[in-house]
Amino acid sequence: MAEYLIKNGFVFDPVLGIKGDRTDIAVKDGKIVESTALSNPQVIDAAGKTVMAAGVDIHAHVAGPKVNAGRNFRPEDKLFTYKAGKGAMRMAGGFSIPTTFKTGYEYARMGYGTVMEAAMPPLYARHVHEEMRDTPIIDEGAYPVFGNNWFVLEYLKNNELENTAAYISWLLQTTRGYAVKIVNPGGTEAWGWGLNCNSIHDPVPYFDITPAQIMKGLMEANEYLKLPHSIHIHTNNLGNPGNYETTLDTFKLFEGEKPKDSFGRSQVMHHTHVQFHSYGGDNWGNFESKADVMMDYVNAHDNLTIDIGQVTLDETTTMTADGPFEHHLTELNHLKWANRDVELETAAGIVPYIYSPDIKVCGIQWAIGLELALMAKDLMRVFITTDHPNAGPFTRYPRVMKWLMSQKAREAQIDAMKYGDKVRDATFIAGLDRELDLYEIAQMTRAGTAKALGLGHMYGSLKVGMEGDVAVYDYNPETADDPELIEKAFGNAAYLFKAGEMVVRDGDILSNGRKRTLWVDVKVNDNPQVRRDITEKFLKYYTVSEANYEVHEEGYLRNPFRIEVDATQ
């Protein structure tokens, strides 16, 4: 396999503590090696360029039934976006819900190497894996959703921690899942009764358990299993004015808890797209940012991580397993709505949405996302996402970086809003003169996310022995002064090396790579009760048999990468 020596670039590596020093990076046999280990390398001149480990996205909706339903019911999202196949590239298109091929290509062009699909309905895990299999280049894993699952609700109602853990083990193995995802715990199940859980103490109908019990119980099971990633939460009451209190209540559930894994993560809970959960006021008129309260808490508690869910001011497609929220959204904007119930497990809704810079609320949402990052003390725990495609497409990450790195760019954006002054009044954005540097961007997009996922031993750094995932950007941190250069450079990587192979050069896709599918195989002691419960539920309730439910590595997964965990002790 080819050897590469990436010479003289400005290297940013938060794991090694390298802050823009000119360092050579050597890649051989798919891994980062010492330069002395190379015999006849191809030399890449990275002088005047930025070098980082490839990006790791902790939360995006890129594969599976609801993404595909979004593609199906939004032909207008594809209009005028298709490009014919060329070289290694297949025909690809779509904007907020791109095709699988475009998803892989666009992530690679941004210098990303690993992406986590944030919500996999277990019953449709086969579909999720089929789409991930067709997504080139990037390594992927998927989080099955647990927060409204009947097994989980019943076990946790009876405080059966070991049974919950055994069920999680079985479901991760059966669906080839990566982590425990929780979306609107209890609320999506309540939606089946036309209800919702708007606080973490609202009881779930029939099951008589609260969202707080579900989240706390799943956290305990997650730590019992010592999984690489912590539980991954989207809490109740998303998107409503005044919801910051619900979010704070959720954070406080985990006070004093410590991780028990051996993968090096520091958090027991990751809360996703916190922008959508940091709202003050009690209606859309007095709607305001509570990013300060959120970040005071996050800064003071190192056992949790968050991602921002940045609004990008685009026309996009919202999709979430938070079924009741999507109904609420369609009542607000009167655009089309799709809803899907997934028997025993979850549900999902989809609504197109336009985040217009001419609407005050959208401007405030935009500001809140940036504030979360700009108020953060430790950017190893606060990550860039757009909750793709909910707050905007992932292809806008370079633009989000620009806003975070340049106050000038932020001010220009606020000035371009119709109600810029009202946005300034309802938020803290105008008072924040902090400009993040590339070291901090590397923390937010690779080192921090890799660590939080329990993948810090593979990704997020250029340490010797890590995966040969290296991104080179045509951006000179010493001379660049125009913020637009940030967006341009980070959207068109000069090079991306994935597992040691050059897959991008000058923003062009050279190869479809050898993408891997990451999943977690956690062993627990044999649990006859859970085995019996599973058999019974399949016989009594599921419309499919157990044999038609399992996702086999062969056929469904491209290059399966199994991470083994032993929780039998």
Added chain:
Amino acid sequence: METVTLTIKKQPDLRLEAEKITPDAFAGKSAAEIADLPVFEGRETAKLGTYFDVAGKGGATAAETKIVIKGDASRVKYIGMKMTAGEVLIEGSADMYAGAWMEGGKLVVKGDVDAFAGTGMKGGIFEIGGNAGNYLGAAYRGDWRGMQGGTIRVKGNAGSDIGYFMNGGTIIVEGDADVHVATHAEGGTIIIKGNGKSKIGGQMVKGDIYVFGTIDVMMPGFVYRKDVDLEVDGTRATFALYEGDMGERHGKRKGEVIYGKIYQKY
């Protein structure tokens, strides 16, 4: 004003997609440059000059450019797409999506147009001498942004689903219109001088429909209110006013609920 004349010399085997036939794309170009513009036949990219003889040259701007298309263009799609100014005269007929997303200028088709003509149209004048196909002045598939401005006049008949998701502008059909008129409309005006059929104004939130002739079946979501005397496109007459669609949400203005309106001439 400069004139570019396109004369069809070869009929495409597949329908030709020629979104570059607009005053905007032709402006500032010589005949040779225009002949070099890309068109698509199926999955193949070809040149405009393969199918058309090009004479004349574009004006300095779109507004100073007129395009005349001679011969049978009934297998050429997207003529005048997104045009903002200038003039296009099609002496025969045109295929689908003529004048789609048009923003300004004037587009005249002496013959017929196929479906989705004037899709998402924002402004300008679009005249059709013959008949129009289905989905005239409608929204693109899946989109909720149909015709938003400008005027379309059809001398002959129109197909079904005209003004689907219409938000503004005016469509005048001098002949008859097929089923489904202004479905989901939230604004705009449709005048049918001949007869309508059924399903007129279904799921309509706002907007005005005038029918001079018969309506086979009035939508059950519409309620007769009163008779009104109006002048519509040069005709003075008494119309029966119906409001609906009662099954939809409706906004209020000055305390009054705004419904979609159907006026039928006595």
